[in-house]
Amino acid sequence: MAEHEVYFASEAQMRRYKAQKIITQVLLYGFLTIMGLFIVIPFYYMIITSFKSTDAYNLEVQHGQLNLLLTSSNFSFEQYGKVMGKSGDFGTFYLNTIYTAVVSTAFTVVTSVLAAFAFARVNFKGKDLIFTILLGTMMIPGEMMMITNFQTTMALNWKDTFAALIFVHGVSVFYIFYLRQTFQQIPNELFLAAKVDGYGHFAYLWKCMIPIAMPTIVTIMILSLMGAWNAYIWPQLVASGKHPWLFGKNVHDMHLVSNGLMSKFQSTEFASDDPAKVTGSLFATIPLFIFFLIFRKYIMRGVSRSGIKG
Amino acid sequence: MANLKERNEEVVVTANGSAVLQTPYIDAVTNKGYLDVKQHKWIMPEWLKGWIALIPALIFLIVFMIYPIINSFMISFINNFYWVGGSNSSLAIVNFIASRANTRSSIVQSFGIQNYVNIFKDQLFWQALGNTGLIVIVEVPLTILVGLIIAVCLHSIKPLQGFYQTVFFLPYVTNAIALGMVFNVMFSDGSAGLFNTLIGWFGINPVNWLGASASKWSMFFVIVVYSIWNGIAFKILVFMSGLSTIDKQYYDAARIDGASKFTIFRRITVPLLSPQILYITVTSFIGAAKSYSQIIALFGAGPVNFGGTDGTRWITIVGFIYKYMQSTQESALGRAAAGSVILLILILLLTLVQFAVSKNRVHY
Known part of the structure; x- marks a missing residue:
């Protein structure tokens, strides 16, 4: 609320006003702290549990006494060994996910920028019709496309390949739409000036539009990377086995972080090993957290402006 | 483009004999490609540039978005639709025709609302x-x-x-x-x-x-x-x-x-x-x-x-x-x-x- 001058009729009224103000502040901060704790507790619990050995945790459970503090008596790196080791195999999940995220983001950005440029700056017949059709598809739930895409993937022999992970969701109408709006805000005079200087369309795109639209492009990159990191349903469908042709053998596990976590830690190996499960979750969370801390401003601004869940 | 005439444009006869408008603003003459004799190059028409920029995205959008929407919609209206993983085409209509041709198949595919009836009974x-x-x-x-x-x-x-x-x-x-x-x-x-x-x-x-x-x-x-x-x-x-x-x-x-x-x-x-x-x-x-x-x-x-x-x-x-x-x-x-x-x-x-x-x- 705005700072404002307040005048009081009497000393008592002023005191009452000040007391009220303090109480309001205490209530506000109290409420926000409680809600903040609700948000933070799962993270805290994740961290302390990851440092407990399975035996120590089971012992705590047997005695009905969860230790909610990190003490030297129960401190152990047992879970970290499991998660990164052969049975947990998180190293492979990381590599797969990073590779998929980076390549698919690069692919998405290139195709989206080109398409948005065509929609925003180039005149040709049928442009508006295509754009309207694409906008219309944004309402349609992805599950409907997934049914046929799954078949297409199988027919193309793309199961357990990176191609299925990268190309099937490689182009997003939303990103094209978002970029087009940014491109359209760039004044037309700039385009005409560039033409006089002898720039063609693509030179103009490369030398003028992309630098000007860079904040939007970075936002799209971040959203796309985050989306790739958190993707679960599609990887679970097409990337849950071994890679069919890497090194000529079916040796490379194709799981990404989310579906690897789900299938290894929630269903099979560690289904009844709670600390291992929680540590696996921690490993799926930490890289994105670091990413968030570095790009905090970009992410928060980008998300509130674009308004989607990545 | 309405004020094109106000600019000092000139008609240039190109190598293949056709006359084109040329203005100081090179491709102010839009939507038509032409051969620039002086620079020995072909200036791409604008519509072609648009399609070149659009095609990469469009191919993937059509294959993995537009077509699946239509196809899934069609599958929902085919009775007894079956699909053998990997061996058949993902095109519903191809599967449909194949099943009709294959008389030995015990399952007959036909158009109808059987799937919806099944769902509502489920x-x-x-x-x-x-x-x-x-x-x-x-x-x-x-x-x-x-x-x-x-x-x-x-x-x-x-x-x-x-x-x-x-x-x-x-x-x-x-x-x-x-x-x-x-x-x-x-x-x-x-x-x-x-x-x-x-x-x-x-x-x-x-x-x-x-x-x-x-x-x-x-x-x-x-x-x-x-x-x-x-x-x-x-x-x-x-x-x-x-x-x-x-x-x-x-x-x-x-x-x-x-x-x-x-x-x-x-x-x-x-x-x-x-x-x-x-x-x-x-x-x-x-x-x-x-x-x-x-x-x-x-x-x-x-x-x-x-x-x-x-x-x-x-x-x-x-x-x-x-x-x-x-x-x-x-x-x-x-x-x-x-x-x-x-x-x-x-x-x-x-x-x-x-x-x-x-x-x-x-x-x-």
């Missing part, structure tokens, strides 16, 4: 529909209300505002599967769970929250708590950016009139925030209608488990679609396709109803 579908409805009705208003209250409180503090805002944003950058598994452990039964330990401090006996024999409503409680935790970040962010655009004079004027805090909230904050509220409501309803990952992450123990003894206690529409999509059972795919069409209709209806209801209440 107990599981009604369960999924009911569950999804409950999740939508309870979860969305709760999350929006809590998010709105937090955003308003957050907006009215000064010190530490940025810190709190970052804290409340944290769930957005986490993996729904990973945190679902953490909630699964936090809500373990007996004394193992953190939550049971917490309520134990208040003398409440441990509850079996998510186990196979847990009650429907204890599971629902955990689903709602996790959904609020998971969904609140985005809503707070959007409300905060909406609140920062409200003119402070409204509040000052209201305070001079002696309005109470609640009246200010109801009469000023909510109406002025109504575009953001509508936007969040529409997106949250769609999101909640498509609940899937959070729920299977919560229950775990099996690749696809929705709780209960048979693993379908809290199955959702999307869960139903995926269950049939991956099933090897004949005609399962048709049911999945029909389910997805029904989901589409539900989402369209929800959105239309909200726009109709909000027509007189949203102030832009």
Whole structure:
């Protein structure tokens, strides 16, 4: 609320006003702290549990006494060994996910920028019709496309390949739409000036539009990377086995972080090993957290402006 | 282009004998390619440039988006549709013709509404529909209300505002599967769970929250708590950016009139925030209608488990679609396709109803 001058009729009224103000502040901060704790507790619990050995945790459970503090008596790196080791195999999940995220983001950005440029700056017949059709598809739930895409993937022999992970969701109408709006805000005079200087369309795109639209492009990159990191349903469908042709053998596990976590830690190996499960979750969370801390401003601004869940 | 004539244009005869307009503004003559004799190069027509830029995206959009929508829609209207993984074409119509040609096949495909009839006879579908409805009705208003209250409180503090805002944003950058598994452990039964330990401090006996024999409503409680935790970040962010655009004079004027805090909230904050509220409501309803990952992450123990003894206690529409999509059972795919069409209709209806209801209440 705005700072404002307040005048009081009497000393008592002023005191009452000040007391009220303090109480309001205490209530506000109290409420926000409680809600903040609700948000933070799962993270805290994740961290302390990851440092407990399975035996120590089971012992705590047997005695009905969860230790909610990190003490030297129960401190152990047992879970970290499991998660990164052969049975947990998180190293492979990381590599797969990073590779998929980076390549698919690069692919998405290139195709989206080109398409948005065509929609925003180039005149040709049928442009508006295509754009309207694409906008219309944004309402349609992805599950409907997934049914046929799954078949297409199988027919193309793309199961357990990176191609299925990268190309099937490689182009997003939303990103094209978002970029087009940014491109359209760039004044037309700039385009005409560039033409006089002898720039063609693509030179103009490369030398003028992309630098000007860079904040939007970075936002799209971040959203796309985050989306790739958190993707679960599609990887679970097409990337849950071994890679069919890497090194000529079916040796490379194709799981990404989310579906690897789900299938290894929630269903099979560690289904009844709670600390291992929680540590696996921690490993799926930490890289994105670091990413968030570095790009905090970009992410928060980008998300509130674009308004989607990545 | 209307004022083209005003520029000093000249007619140039090109190498192939045709005359073209040439102006100092080289491709002001749009949409026609021409050969520039002086520079020995061919200037591409504008429409070709447009298509070259559009084609990469368009190919993938057509193959993986436009075609699947049409194809899935068609599958939902083919009786006894079956698809042998990998061996047949993904084109529904090709499968359809192949099945007609193959007289030895015991399954005859034909157009009709058999899939929808099957779905409406399917107990599981009604369960999924009911569950999804409950999740939508309870979860969305709760999350929006809590998010709105937090955003308003957050907006009215000064010190530490940025810190709190970052804290409340944290769930957005986490993996729904990973945190679902953490909630699964936090809500373990007996004394193992953190939550049971917490309520134990208040003398409440441990509850079996998510186990196979847990009650429907204890599971629902955990689903709602996790959904609020998971969904609140985005809503707070959007409300905060909406609140920062409200003119402070409204509040000052209201305070001079002696309005109470609640009246200010109801009469000023909510109406002025109504575009953001509508936007969040529409997106949250769609999101909640498509609940899937959070729920299977919560229950775990099996690749696809929705709780209960048979693993379908809290199955959702999307869960139903995926269950049939991956099933090897004949005609399962048709049911999945029909389910997805029904989901589409539900989402369209929800959105239309909200726009109709909000027509007189949203102030832009």
